[in-house]
Amino acid sequence: MANKVALITGAAGGIGTAIAEKLKSEGFDLALNVRTVKPQFKELVERLSDESCHVQVVLGDIARAEDCKRMVEEVIEEQGQIDVLVNNAGITRDKLVMQMSEADFEDVITTNLNGAFYLSKYVSRYMMKRRSGRIINMASVVGLHGNAGQANYAAAKAGLVGMTKSFAKEFASRNILVNAIAPGFIETPMTEKLTEQVKDKIKAEIPLGKIGEPSDVANLTAFLAGDESRYITGQVISVDGGMNI
Numbered sequence: 409m410a411n412k413v414a415l416i417t418g419a420a421g422g423i424g425t426a427i428a429e430k431l432k433s434e435g436f437d438l439a440l441n442v443r444t445v446k447p448q449f450k451e452l453v454e455r456l457s458d459e460s461c462h463v464q465v466v467l468g469d470i471a472r473a474e475d476c477k478r479m480v481e482e483v484i485e486e487q488g489q490i491d492v493l494v495n496n497a498g499i500t501r502d503k504l505v506m507q508m509s510e511a512d513f514e515d516v517i518t519t520n521l522n523g524a525f526y527l528s529k530y531v532s533r534y535m536m537k538r539r540s541g542r543i544i545n546m547a548s549v550v551g552l553h554g555n556a557g558q559a560n561y562a563a564a565k566a567g568l569v570g571m572t573k574s575f576a577k578e579f580a581s582r583n584i585l586v587n588a589i590a591p592g593f594i595e596t597p598m599t600e601k602l603t604e605q606v607k608d609k610i611k612a613e614i615p616l617g618k619i620g621e622p623s624d625v626a627n628l629t630a631f632l633a634g635d636e637s638r639y640i641t642g643q644v645i646s647v648d649g650g651m652n653i
Contacts, residue, residue: 430629431492
């Protein structure tokens, strides 16, 4: 039997890379989206590509609807199907409201929210024909509780939660399951920039007392992408060490 195919956006980041590695281990072929190919991403593609896993690179900016449409078409043309869409790509433009420009707000909304809508729209057309599919949206605990200095990011992620639930209701009759993951603080290049003092303060607010790893998010993604989650849809599951309690 042919492998299932997963399209992962933002595949060059820490979480995106972990998801790609995990889904490969679960027997998926991959379509990895990035805007530009950098040496580290090229190394990832070479590492993942072998006889057991076909890896396709799809270049494009998810903030552009025309790019999203083209990327989906490219994957269908080369691999014939998309069984799982992981809307993982996202950006931040953190500033307090008084310093946040209109462009800072609009860029984050367009990439983090609109991008997930565009890809879900175009992918769902093929999933509906097959009467099967999984869409997994990467939300955030910030979208559940808000955070000072991240009004744009919080708004985008909160919108993603509402969109997840709406998609789940619309697509359920075609056996397309739509869920969201809300990571807390995860060890990524973004969090590596934080000082140890800031990290200690963050850990003090986490019941488990530690920052998560990309594999924690990847493991849940693999579960939601697999057959064991066949009766789960419209859910937002936090991976945050208990911050959401």
